[in-house]
Amino acid sequence: MEQPPGFVDANHPDYVCRLNKAVYSLKQAPRAWYTELSNFLLSLGFTNSLADTSLFVLKVDAEDLHYFIGLEAHRTSSGLHLAQRKFILDLLHRYDMTNAKPVTTPMASSPKLTLTSGKPLSDPKQYRQLVGSLQYLQFTRLDIAFAVNKLSQFMHCPTEDHWQAAKRILRYLARTPSHGIFFSSNNQLTLHAYSDADWGGDSHDYVSTNAYVVYLGNHPISWTAKKQKGVSRSSTEAEYRAVANTVAEIRWICNILTELGVPSPPTVYCDNVGATFLCANPVFHSRMKHIALDYHFLRGHIQDGALRVAHVNTKDQFADALTKPLPRARFLELRNKIGVTSDSPS
Template sequence: MVLPPGFKSDKPNQACKLLRSLYGLRQASRQWNVKLTRALQAAGFKQSSADPSLFTKAKDDAFLALLIYVDDILVAGTSPSQIQSLKQMLDDAFKIKDLGTLNYFLGIEALRTPSGLHLCQRKYILDILAENGFLDSKPSNTPCVTGQKLTNYEGNLLAKPEVYRKLVGKLLYLTHTRPDISYSVQQLSQFVDKPRDSHLTAAHRVLRYLKRSPGKGLFFPSTSQIKLQGFSDSDWASCAETRKSITSFCIYLGDSLISWKTKKQATISRSSSEAEYRALASTVCEVQWLVYLLADLQITITESIPIFCDNKSAIAIGENHVFHERTKHIEIDCHVVRQKVCEGLIKLMAVSTLQQTADGFTKALPKILFDNFHDKLGIRDIHAPAYGGVMKQ
């Protein structure tokens, strides 16, 4: 810091005492979060232990929820009068700017209709296409070539790797509303340190897929049931270089997809059953977290949550305590599956590979199977003529 002009003091070695947090300082965002949290807690709000950015308040049959991202706040509630009181309290304390009904938040477009809530990132996608020169490109039916295996050695190193890194970073953020490209982006993100032209070509394939329908996004129907169910899957030793497997899962609340993941496992699995069991462990942990989060939203899950897996051996390991020879080398934390089965939180169910929704998060599917996978995700294009919209490229 620089002393203000005209400041004079006869005492040497004086220090300035910071009375306010300034933008640009390392502690600015932390101090802002502390002050906002104290103000909300003083107003009767409770900070969620499952998600610290969520604050809830229940009073007299009314319920309020706040979701905070730095200084951007989403407010939802059952009482308009209490929402107005909350906004007045925040305005008195911080001088807020009320933007009205939710329609655009952090690059995500939201549209509420009597049938439900639609979230998409159409403008974000069009900006990516324009930046990379793909607005007039030929659309692709799938985000990646079936059976394609990217490696660290095929192709030439890019002269400007920052172009690839920037593109992959934007595609990662896009997966918040486009789970259909999650597997492709997971594959691309493994090569950001030393990208090659083959990796950039694969990334361009994703752009051509997005060009086909930039207005697609997640749809959350208003009539959906409050019932959790999950799908867990794994692709054993799919990485040609490390022989590690891929963990994937997707979890639904009623008919709405609310959580999904595709990630390379940290260790090598000795069998497909072990790889599936590790994927089940990740799914169970996510389900447990969602149960805690729903409890903060005044929603109690009383029934056992079904988790569908297409590997009967993995289900047997999760339900049977006698499989010592097969499981003694597996880490203890993976056996959280058995614990939650015994507690009644989850119920393991067998499902065929063709009906396994999470299969599309583990591998590149051909067009027919990919279209089936796409339909199960609940993705809609609200800008398409079929939904009353008009496509504008």
């Protein structure tokens, strides 16, 4: 710490300023802000969640929500539809894509994007800003999760091909600005998840991409598309790692639901027979030593009866839409199944 230029005390050159409040961008600022916000919410009667310290719950009659930092809520007698239409339209206007030709999928199935695809951009700032905005859009648009995850892998050195792929997502959004998630008022409070992996799908480093979609009844409440850590030597290994990642997320969600008074033993659906068999038959094989942590973590939860893993046919694997770019027909089929709709039923 040093005295700031222009405010140096000649009599006490070794003194420094004492801060009376946290200054933006300092390491302690987020903690100070959380403490301030937490104390305020607790004074209003909120309860701090034990499973997620950023969650505060107040059980009172809810007021109708219409708009909240880019999220639009449309409530009808049949349920609640969440979308980000205004956010999308503003995004299209910002990048001069309002009148762009729409497309039916967010990412082309071929050719595959790589780190070396195309000529590097002279100024990557615009690309990074767009991908950052698309990441925020995933709050209600799990149909673009894989495409956004893929483009996020090139933030350090984006190219012209990456920029065109990002603009393709905008062209897809121009066709579907009102799409979002519908929460039915007649939903069943049963918890289940779909887990999938694209084995060695990245032709650059052959790391698999895993994805999951967690549902409460028919409603998607958590999802991700993310590259695994390290290369898997078989599809069973890749799928098993994906199931372990899904279980870690779903156990956290179970803790939150229990606090909210919604106990629900979950089921994880996997379309790989080998991974499903390994979950159902806890026989530790020497070929599984390199994923021992995932193995014992998952086996412990299954033996305790906290969850079960079941097989699902590949054509009914919802998470497939989050592991790879799909052809038009398959993508549109899965988009409807995973719960992304244009508006709420009348």
